[in-house]
Amino acid sequence: MTEELFLRSKGETHGRGVFAKGSISQGDFVLEYRGDRIPVVEAQRRRLIYHESCTAFLFMFRWRGKTWCIDAARDDGSLGRLVNDEHRRPNCKMQNIDVTGSPHLCLFALMDIKQGEEISYDYGGEDCPWRTETTTVGPNALLVEDLHTVVLANTEVGDATHPNIAQQMTTVGDDALLDGGSKPVLSNTEGDDDATRPKITQQMTTVGDDALLDGGSKPVLSNTEGDDDATRPKITQQMSTVGDDALLDGGSKPVLSNTEGDDDATRPKITHQMTTVGDDALLDGGSKSVLSNTEGDDDATRPKITQQMTTVGDDALLDGGSKSVLSNTEGDDDATRPKITQQIPNENEIFVFTQSTQDQKRT
Numbered sequence: 481m482t483e484e485l486f487l488r489s490k491g492e493t494h495g496r497g498v499f500a501k502g503s504i505s506q507g508d509f510v511l512e513y514r515g516d517r518i519p520v521v522e523a524q525r526r527r528l529i530y531h532e533s534c535t536a537f538l539f540m541f542r543w544r545g546k547t548w549c550i551d552a553a554r555d556d557g558s559l560g561r562l563v564n565d566e567h568r569r570p571n572c573k574m575q576n577i578d579v580t581g582s583p584h585l586c587l588f589a590l591m592d593i594k595q596g597e598e599i600s601y602d603y604g605g606e607d608c609p610w611r612t613e614t615t616t617v618g619p620n621a622l623l624v625e626d627l628h629t630v631v632l633a634n635t636e637v638g639d640a641t642h643p644n645i646a647q648q649m650t651t652v653g654d655d656a657l658l659d660g661g662s663k664p665v666l667s668n669t670e671g672d673d674d675a676t677r678p679k680i681t682q683q684m685t686t687v688g689d690d691a692l693l694d695g696g697s698k699p700v701l702s703n704t705e706g707d708d709d710a711t712r713p714k715i716t717q718q719m720s721t722v723g724d725d726a727l728l729d730g731g732s733k734p735v736l737s738n739t740e741g742d743d744d745a746t747r748p749k750i751t752h753q754m755t756t757v758g759d760d761a762l763l764d765g766g767s768k769s770v771l772s773n774t775e776g777d778d779d780a781t782r783p784k785i786t787q788q789m790t791t792v793g794d795d796a797l798l799d800g801g802s803k804s805v806l807s808n809t810e811g812d813d814d815a816t817r818p819k820i821t822q823q824i825p826n827e828n829e830i831f832v833f834t835q836s837t838q839d840q841k842r843t
């Protein structure tokens with residue numbers, strides 16, 4: 481589906497947005513919110529060290545009785561992370577799609593979407609600053625209400641409320657979802673007790689070795705190869721580009737690295753930049769070790785993070801201002817950030833860390 485989408489700057493307040501290049505039908509799979517799936521403890525840790533603009537990409541959700549987070553702060557080139565909030569009349573809805581035992585946050589169209597329309601969904605929550613402010617808009621953590629887990633065929637996750645699914649997911653290559661091409665994945669078309677749930681009428685295609693986004697993006701946070709879920713199928717979301725926001729121009733730029741070419745002067749400024757050391761090193765300036773700790777991580781499979789942070793000028797923000805989607809990022813060494821008091825939501829609840837308070841909002 482993502483080949484039918486494009487990225488465009490919306491200007492001062494919104495930053496970038498994702499738009500439909502072609503028409504999208506109600507119920508279609510639109511995008512996956514991709515990122516590193518991490519336990520809540522790791523999410524808390526990252527939130528404390530991330531710049532606030534990066535915390536906007538921490539997407540908390542409940543799955544199998546635990547709280548998880550998809551951390552999309554690192555720009556992996558996917559578009560799901562760049563979809564903006566619309567709480568009045570969103571045209572998409574986030575669903576948790578369980579694919580062979582792994583959760584995938586996927587957007588589905590709530591209505592027919594015309595060419596050129598912006599893709600949006602309701603982040604949920606009540607404290608998104610842009611909903612009440614008209615000028616200064618700061619980043620905010622993602623928050624989505626009513627995120628259901630949709631269990632795919634042959635999986636065991638027990639959410640009785642399945643979507644009305646009329647499609648298949650097709651898999652190929654090493655990361656095949658259901659070990660075979662074109663096996664129905666989103667199986668159940670009956671018994672949907674949620675009339676509001678969008679129908680899934682798309683196909684998701686997975687391929688092997690990260691066919692996606694080969695523009696040469698370099699990770700900033702180390703774990704681009706560090707998906708803690710080796711079983712996670714790779715989804716070949718493709719991106720289209722328009723104008724200055726060309727996504728796949730073969731020269732991905734690091735997210736927090738580039739201080740040039742930011743076409744959105746109003747974007748919140750990031751005063752720290754993260755660099756990776758070793759093979760993925762982006763910046764080699766003097767730096768402070770930031771994401772060094774791998775101890776205490778409750779996910780032993782996660783690769784060690786060896787980035788360093790360096791301070792930079794004003795513009796360091798996420799992907800340098802809509803120039804690339806294949807870049808990567810994050811970082812924050814703001815020890816003054818308020819600490820977060822964790823709450824444990826109910827199953828499938830989505831909650832986030834709020835930006836300026838010590839609260840954690842629950843939906």
Ligand SMILES: C[S@@+](CC[C@H](N)C(=O)[O-])C[C@H]1O[C@@H](n2cnc3c(N)ncnc32)[C@H](O)[C@@H]1O
Binds near residue numbers: 495536562563
């Ligand atoms: C997940 S990002 C979405 C992509 C973002 N527009 C960008 O360019 O990186 C979430 C951030 O986008 C901005 N945003 C999202 N929805 C918005 C809205 N309806 N109005 C203004 N800003 C919005 C906020 O800065 C928020 O923290």
